[in-house]
Amino acid sequence: MSLYERLGGEPAFQAAVDGFYRLMLTDARVSHFFDSVDMDGQIAKQKAFLTYVTGGPAEYTGKDMRSAHEHLLSKGLADEHVDVVIEHLGATLVGLGAKPDDVAEVASLANSVRNDILGR
Amino acid sequence: MSQSLDPAQAATLVFGDQRIDLLEGESVLEGLERAGVDAPAGCRAGTCCKCMQQADNPPPESQRQLRPTLRAQGFFLACQAYPKEPLYMASTEPPAPISARVVSVESLSSDVRRLRLRPAQQFTYRPGQYLDVLHSSAAVRSYSIASLPSDGLLELHVRRIEGGLVSGYLHELEVGADVSIRGAFGQCFHVADDPDKPLLLVGAGTGLAPLLGIARDALDQGHRGAIRLVHGGLQPDRLYLRDELAQLAETWPQLSIHPCVLRDAGASERQGALDQVAVQVAGSTLGETRAFLCGDSDLVRILQRSLFLAGMSSAEILADPFDAALSP
Incomplete structure (x- = not known):
């Protein structure tokens, strides 16, 4: 059983993605990256991302990650911002009932696309 | 639409007088792609909503993750749709003048x-x-x-x-x-899926027009929950239709009108930024409220963000932002 299923599947993630996005919007370290984005589109993408990193039914490729973040590189997107995302990702999963081992596993999966996000 | 279809090939996509027969176990998205249609696609798992299509009779399970306004218009996720009967796809032609x-x-x-x-x-x-x-x-x-x-x-x-x-x-x-x-x-309209849900209608200037339609529509459809209409303007003389709104609220006790201005507020207006006033007006019901936001895209973005950060569910925030060039 995937972590996605153990944490409650789609209904649980629908609610959790709102919480995840609130954490990002209220964190001054990263909130400026979201100033002019379409909130609905952003939430749909983040839900797909959360689903993917917990082993749920979503596909995400390095190419998607690259093209989605390309325009943010000129705004200074760097490792420290990816760290913030992984921090909030962990908090969101803990809120859903994930154990520390699960969080570590998800963080390592998220880290595997770090170079794609940062265009390296 | 009136043509009779071979029942052996019941799982068919119908576009006007064209059809695409689906193979056994094939989703609408896979069928479109096999037929060479340039259909948008993303996660292929019903999560990202990028593959949205519109039809007269979409399979309900392919609409589960969409907002009620989209469901009401027949939108569905092509990657999650496995129709058991002919699916009548919506025309992609824009409506004629x-x-x-x-x-x-x-x-x-x-x-x-x-x-x-x-x-x-x-x-x-x-x-x-x-x-x-x-x-x-x-x-x-x-x-x-x-x-x-x-x-x-x-x-x-x-x-x-x-x-x-x-x-x-x-x-x-x-x-x-x-x-x-x-x-x-547009996607900003009332769907009567819960007659007791509190509704919050927020707009500035002529953003009142759609809100008036939405409020009257909800009342017409028997809405019982609170309907709170927040109308914003720079100063009191920019708010219009006040007598008509007051009369409507007198007729319907569930409806309340909240005029809001940035300056020179009198006894009957609240003074402050529209998004902050909207959050106050929703008060403790904000978590279960559905919001309808009307105005230019900057205002809608601010309203959307403030209501969301105050705890409103993103799925319950409906808006049609107008770009300045599109809404003189």
Whole structure:
């Protein structure tokens, strides 16, 4: 059983993605990256991302990650911002009932696309 | 649409007089791709919503993750749709322009004019949606519809924009003139899926027009929960239609009107930023409220973000942001 299923599947993630996005919007370290984005589109993408990193039914490729973040590189997107995302990702999963081992596993999966996000 | 289909090939996509037969176990998205249709796709797992399509009779399970307004219009996720019967896909053609006659004009404030139009042909819409006005210069501007279909006439509120081509034209029109319109468009309308859900309607200036349509539509459909309408303007004289709104609220106790200004508030207005006032007006019901937001895209973005950060569910925030160029 995937972590996605153990944490409650789609209904649980629908609610959790709102919480995840609130954490990002209220964190001054990263909130400026979201100033002019379409909130609905952003939430749909983040839900797909959360689903993917917990082993749920979503596909995400390095190419998607690259093209989605390309325009943010000129705004200074760097490792420290990816760290913030992984921090909030962990908090969101803990809120859903994930154990520390699960969080570590998800963080390592998220880290595997770090170079794609940062265009390296 | 009336053609009879071979039942052995019941899982078929029907586009006007064209069809795509689906293979056993194939999703609508896979069928479209196999037929060479350039269909948008993303996660292929019902999560990202990028593969959204529209049909007359989508399988309900392919609509589960969409907002109620999208479901009501037949949108569905192609990657999650495995139809068991012919699926009648919506036309991708934009609606054709039709003519509408000006039946009445009325000044609502120093710069807002109410027009009532009688369309020459059937014009289907949901209150709160918008239509395009096509000007002879080829300029196109969008205006929200304040009326209900049962009113018979289309009601528009047009603010005169300094130097604005289309708004100037609409302000000069006389009764009996014909205008070219097309529509309707938009995702900001009432869906009667929960008669007790609190509704919060927020808009500035002529953003009142769609909110009035949405409020009246909800009341018409028997909505029992609180309907809170927050109308914002720079100063008190920018708020219009106040008597009519007050009368409506007197008739319907579940409806309350909350005028809001940035300066010179009198006894009957709240003073402050519209998003903050909206959050206050929703109060402790905010978590279960559905919001309808109308205005230019900057304002809508601020309202959306503030309500979301205050705890409103993103799925319950409905809006049609208008770009400045589209809403004189």
